[in-house]
Amino acid sequence: xxxxxxxxxxxxxxxxxxxxxxxxxxxxxxxxxxxxxxxxxxxxxxxxxxxxxxxxxxxxxxxxxxxxxxxxxxxxxxxxxxxxxxxxxxxxxxxxxxxxxxxxxxxxxxxxxxxxxxxxxxxxxxxxxxxxxxxxxxxxxxxxxxxxxxxxxxxxxxxxxxxxxxxxxxxxxxxxxxxxxxxxxxxxxxxxxxxxxxxxxxxxxxxxxxxxxxxxxxxxxxxxxxxxxxxxxxxxxxxxxxxxxxxxxxxxxxxxxxxxxxxxxxxxxxxxxxxxxxxxxxxxxxxxxxxxxxxxxxxxxxxxxxxxxxxxxxxxxxxxxxxxxxxxxxxxxxxxxxxx
Ligand SMILES: Nc1ncnc2c1ncn2[C@@H]1O[C@H](COP(=O)(O)OP(=O)(O)OP(=O)(O)O)[C@@H](O)[C@H]1O
Numbered sequence: 001x002x003x004x005x006x007x008x009x010x011x012x013x014x015x016x017x018x019x020x021x022x023x024x025x026x027x028x029x030x031x032x033x034x035x036x037x038x039x040x041x042x043x044x045x046x047x048x049x050x051x052x053x054x055x056x057x058x059x060x061x062x063x064x065x066x067x068x069x070x071x072x073x074x075x076x077x078x079x080x081x082x083x084x085x086x087x088x089x090x091x092x093x094x095x096x097x098x099x100x101x102x103x104x105x106x107x108x109x110x111x112x113x114x115x116x117x118x119x120x121x122x123x124x125x126x127x128x129x130x131x132x133x134x135x136x137x138x139x140x141x142x143x144x145x146x147x148x149x150x151x152x153x154x155x156x157x158x159x160x161x162x163x164x165x166x167x168x169x170x171x172x173x174x175x176x177x178x179x180x181x182x183x184x185x186x187x188x189x190x191x192x193x194x195x196x197x198x199x200x201x202x203x204x205x206x207x208x209x210x211x212x213x214x215x216x217x218x219x220x221x222x223x224x225x226x227x228x229x230x231x232x233x234x235x236x237x238x239x240x241x242x243x244x245x246x247x248x249x250x251x252x253x254x255x256x257x258x259x260x261x262x263x264x265x266x267x268x269x270x271x272x273x274x275x276x277x278x279x280x281x282x283x284x285x286x287x288x289x290x291x292x293x294x295x296x297x298x299x300x301x302x303x304x305x306x307x308x309x310x311x312x313x314x315x316x317x318x319x320x321x322x323x324x325x326x327x328x329x330x331x332x333x334x335x336x337x338x339x340x
Contacts, residue, residue: 047066058223078093103179164195261283
């Protein structure tokens, strides 16, 4: 990584910096045959936070919360309506091209690859577009091909790749120019368990080895649990929580579910504070506080019951956030305001 490229007006602790950032969209809505009403949608409503160099942070919230809008401002695609925003000391919307050499972006629902070209041709085009020195391009490509298992896929047109293969291809594309910051918008959406594990493993390694700063939006709490020590929750464009995932579970009093398969039907398992919420033959579902260790609970059950198999299900983000609001009485903020 090119540490010598770091701007002097940015320190390692405020590598990404948002200070009361706002984004307001003007929307025209048809209200009658010839009538249109102008409305303002306050997609991001005064958000402030900093991310240190090398941090991996989850950025989560319900649909329409303002996550993508924030990421688009952080890449320079959108200009904030108010507030101050810097990435590596750069104002993204003013110096979008300069910033592009320092950041990588992966949108899970869209691809940056050329649909009809073999994967390797997209990478060759990026090599030239970003003017990546040959040796560095080769080194980064080899590393991504190895760790993301892309070797067999390089000559396959992107349109023929599975979703998981395409996602790994997109992640490699975002990293060929050695970005210091990687924004990932739903990188595991629609992937099967094995593909998710590959993507997560790769991101962990990237962060550990290269110190790449990662900002991750996702609806999958396991992404956060396995990758991020810090999570920020936004809703209605406002920052509602910033801290550890375990703390979020406490605020939201959320529960995880342990699904156990026993050798035979038994009476409901007695393992407080976990409680049986459903029984179907030899399979039982136990809800337990998300902040508690699943390993300790499993060990207790395994010692007393004929356990054959088990899995742990995470609460979904919407449920955690809904409970969080129920506990604090917040979250009913108005995101939309009539402009005139
Ligand atoms: N270009 C736009 N014009 C008008 N409104 C917009 C525009 N882009 C986003 N919005 C609105 O801003 C709000 C925040 O949208 P955003 O896409 O940032 O949410 P999100 O948290 O990424 O949601 P999701 O999880 O569904 O992707 C929504 O109300 C959305 O309808």
